[in-house]
Amino acid sequence: MKTIGIITPGGDAPGMNAAIRAVVRIAHSRNCKILGFEKGWYGLLTESKKHLTPRAVGGIVQSGGTMLHTLRCLPFKTKEGIEKAANTLKSNNIEALIVIGGDGSFRGATELGTKSGIQMIGIPATIDNDVFGTDETIGFDTAANTAIGAIDKIRDTAISHERIFVVEVMGRKRGFLALHVGIGVGAEVILIPEQGYDIKKIVQVLNTNSKKGKQTAIIVAAEGVGDTGELAKEIAKHTGSEVRLSILGYAQRGGSPSGRSRLLASLFAEKAVDLMCNAQGNYIVGLTNGKIASIPMNQSIGAQKSIDPNMIQLAKQLSI
Numbered sequence: 001m002k003t004i005g006i007i008t009p010g011g012d013a014p015g016m017n018a019a020i021r022a023v024v025r026i027a028h029s030r031n032c033k034i035l036g037f038e039k040g041w042y043g044l045l046t047e048s049k050k051h052l053t054p055r056a057v058g059g060i061v062q063s064g065g066t067m068l069h070t071l072r073c074l075p076f077k078t079k080e081g082i083e084k085a086a087n088t089l090k091s092n093n094i095e096a097l098i099v100i101g102g103d104g105s106f107r108g109a110t111e112l113g114t115k116s117g118i119q120m121i122g123i124p125a126t127i128d129n130d131v132f133g134t135d136e137t138i139g140f141d142t143a144a145n146t147a148i149g150a151i152d153k154i155r156d157t158a159i160s161h162e163r164i165f166v167v168e169v170m171g172r173k174r175g176f177l178a179l180h181v182g183i184g185v186g187a188e189v190i191l192i193p194e195q196g197y198d199i200k201k202i203v204q205v206l207n208t209n210s211k212k213g214k215q216t217a218i219i220v221a222a223e224g225v226g227d228t229g230e231l232a233k234e235i236a237k238h239t240g241s242e243v244r245l246s247i248l249g250y251a252q253r254g255g256s257p258s259g260r261s262r263l264l265a266s267l268f269a270e271k272a273v274d275l276m277c278n279a280q281g282n283y284i285v286g287l288t289n290g291k292i293a294s295i296p297m298n299q300s301i302g303a304q305k306s307i308d309p310n311m312i313q314l315a316k317q318l319s320i
């Protein structure tokens, strides 16, 4: 019997529980014992663990968050921390660790794998969708739907008051969520960190729309573009319109995962267990051109995923 570990060390994302559930049930069917380490890397430093049986993961597929909890854990980033974590894996006879998270989680996993010599398998789960090696991450679809639903509501009051709204969405330093959401809500302007912005151009779009009788606008801004409060003030100053800022914040991180997020979680889990059973080194699983695939973990953490220029072009065409 193989003993494997599972951990969710970074920011949570809707669908993580579906991934945990699928890993446990599929690995169990392959005669594995599964230990879940709690509170992220902290759980490896304190041996906070629980034996995960198929029954232990019942009734969670529809729940947001992570049943294992997570913590930002600075001590793990020290030499002693990595050593302690490696020793915990060894003392629990862990032959492989399945790490569910984003880029930061895989960086930690790579260090831990090097130190311990234990196989690391990554399952990409973050609302930011910024992991190189997969077209989509678990939780992205759910977060996008959450933001789209919220902005559709904001548009009602924007129209009623003939106001301009700057709506800040998450995405850390990248614009994947903002671009996807902006297209989904028919935003008049979409701002992403990869392109920055020119206040004069934004004002020109808004003033042109105003001359066409369009007195309201939704500006979807990725949090990575900078101070959206200042941006809202600048727009008000240059247009004379009433401008409001709405920061969607952590609502985008929670909620029941969408069907797509649950399916992606289950497919990624199956691939991760396959890789683990074949002891195929340190990989992350992913979705590439509609197919479930995998790439070496060190290739993923060493590269930056690019934004699809066709999506940017589409957004420009739609916001005329």
Ligand code: F6P
Binding pocket: 011, 072, 102, 126, 127, 128, 170, 171, 172, 173, 223, 253
């Ligand atoms: O990485 C997911 C994410 O929600 C980002 O979009 C956001 O910038 C960040 O986490 C917030 O981190 P924390 O939960 O530590 O405040």
